[in-house]
Amino acid sequence: MPVSMPKDIDKYFFNRTKDINMINTQLSTVKFDIPPQLLITGYRGVGKTFLLKKILNDQNSDILSVFIDVSEIMGRQKGNLTEEKVLKELLSAIDDEISQNKTSYKKWVSKITSNFKKLGLKNYDFSDDVNVFDIPIPVISDNYDKLSKFVMELPQKIVDSSDEINGFIIVIDEFQLLKNVEDPEAFFWLIRSFTQKQFNVGYVFTGSVSKTSDIINMINGPEGAFGGRLIQINIEPFTFEETKRYIDEKSNNLKFTDEGFERFYACTRGIPLYINSLSTVLPNNIICDENIIKQTLQLNIDQIAIMWIYIWGRLSQGEKDFIIYLLEHDGASRHTLDNELGYSKSSITRFIDTLSNQGIIEFNQDKQFVLADKMLKLWLKIKFETTGFYPL
Numbered sequence: 349m350p351v352s353m354p355k356d357i358d359k360y361f362f363n364r365t366k367d368i369n370m371i372n373t374q375l376s377t378v379k380f381d382i383p384p385q386l387l388i389t390g391y392r393g394v395g396k397t398f399l400l401k402k403i404l405n406d407q408n409s410d411i412l413s414v415f416i417d418v419s420e421i422m423g424r425q426k427g428n429l430t431e432e433k434v435l436k437e438l439l440s441a442i443d444d445e446i447s448q449n450k451t452s453y454k455k456w457v458s459k460i461t462s463n464f465k466k467l468g469l470k471n472y473d474f475s476d477d478v479n480v481f482d483i484p485i486p487v488i489s490d491n492y493d494k495l496s497k498f499v500m501e502l503p504q505k506i507v508d509s510s511d512e513i514n515g516f517i518i519v520i521d522e523f524q525l526l527k528n529v530e531d532p533e534a535f536f537w538l539i540r541s542f543t544q545k546q547f548n549v550g551y552v553f554t555g556s557v558s559k560t561s562d563i564i565n566m567i568n569g570p571e572g573a574f575g576g577r578l579i580q581i582n583i584e585p586f587t588f589e590e591t592k593r594y595i596d597e598k599s600n601n602l603k604f605t606d607e608g609f610e611r612f613y614a615c616t617r618g619i620p621l622y623i624n625s626l627s628t629v630l631p632n633n634i635i636c637d638e639n640i641i642k643q644t645l646q647l648n649i650d651q652i653a654i655m656w657i658y659i660w661g662r663l664s665q666g667e668k669d670f671i672i673y674l675l676e677h678d679g680a681s682r683h684t685l686d687n688e689l690g691y692s693k694s695s696i697t698r699f700i701d702t703l704s705n706q707g708i709i710e711f712n713q714d715k716q717f718v719l720a721d722k723m724l725k726l727w728l729k730i731k732f733e734t735t736g737f738y739p740l
Contacts, residue, residue, distance in 0.1 A: 378515030390583035393621025536573035561704035585618030
């Protein structure tokens with residue numbers, strides 16, 4: 349029961365038949381000149397990335413696909429995310445995908461490189477150590493228009509140049525981090541402008557974001573780049589019964605009392621990442637009751653909530669104060685935050701935008717901001733109870 353992406357996806361994959369059928373139904377239109385455009389959301393750890401990689405792996409050979417992770421790009425750039433870096437990553441991913449077919453690759457390279465050389469190189473600095481189609485990809489200075497046009501048109505050109513290929517699917521994971529580029533709204537409009545002219549290229553945006561976040565409105569709101577045209581699919585956690593079947597099938601003989609399993613499900617909420625991480629630290633030679641679940645959580649919370657340790661370390665002090673306030677007051681209205689948090693209204697607005705876009709907080713039906721993940725709450729509470737202070 350892995351807590352990170354395994355190499356053998358099929359070996360560890362479980363269920364999700366309904367989600368697979370729903371997404372595949374949309375993606376299948378790419379070969380019929382109807383480009384699919386999807387927005388896949390869900391809680392952190394619910395398995396969106398795992399699911400989409402499974403779906404891409406199972407596509408027929410006439411459908412090419414690429415998967416780029418914006419968080420990985422941002423990490424490599426030490427937080428300095430730019431539109432050019434995203435485009436280069438997409439270009440490298442396309443190269444990796446089409447190079448799998450050695451025969452077709454040679455045909456594509458001759459066409460693609462000739463187009464690439466027409467970009468005009470006088471404004472480029474060839475100091476970047478990246479190669480695509482055996483050509484160094486340059487650091488852009490003022491030729492962004494030409495580079496973006498080339499990259500965005502390339503997938504459709506690949507389909508058009510081959511009788512063997514009927515479609516191209518592009519998945520952009522952790523898309524909400526595109527909010528960190530210089531002009532995210534313009535970047536979304538750039539993508540949208542090319543999707544209107546392409547018939548065999550599908551885009552899937554996915555990320556752990558609050559449904560009320562501004563990034564959702566920016567990309568798919570009424571005034572957003574896609575204007576509601578993205579088909580939005582939310583990946584739900586496993587149900588109580590699904591979690592039972594998952595444990596029976598995938599765990600190393602874990603056993604529970606009825607009350608123990610109810611507590612296990614309440615703690616994990618059916619989110620596969622939490623199911624897996626808690627399962628790895630539970631004893632498999634005794635029947636786990638409520639007390640064993642509680643003690644195991646207390647003693648191993650850092651291992652179970654390791655995702656939140658990483659995220660917490662990247663937050664500003666103001667964002668941490670915001671989260672702690674919501675935790676201690678079980679949520680708060682905007683009016684209360686403005687008057688009691690101790691930060692300026694502009695800072696609070698920034699905290700709300702940033703934390704919503706990361707899926708850390710959400711705006712509920714009672715018109716209050718609340719923490720979106722119970723494991724984050726539990727981790728903070730246990731750390732405070734055991735050390736007397738919240739994590740720094």
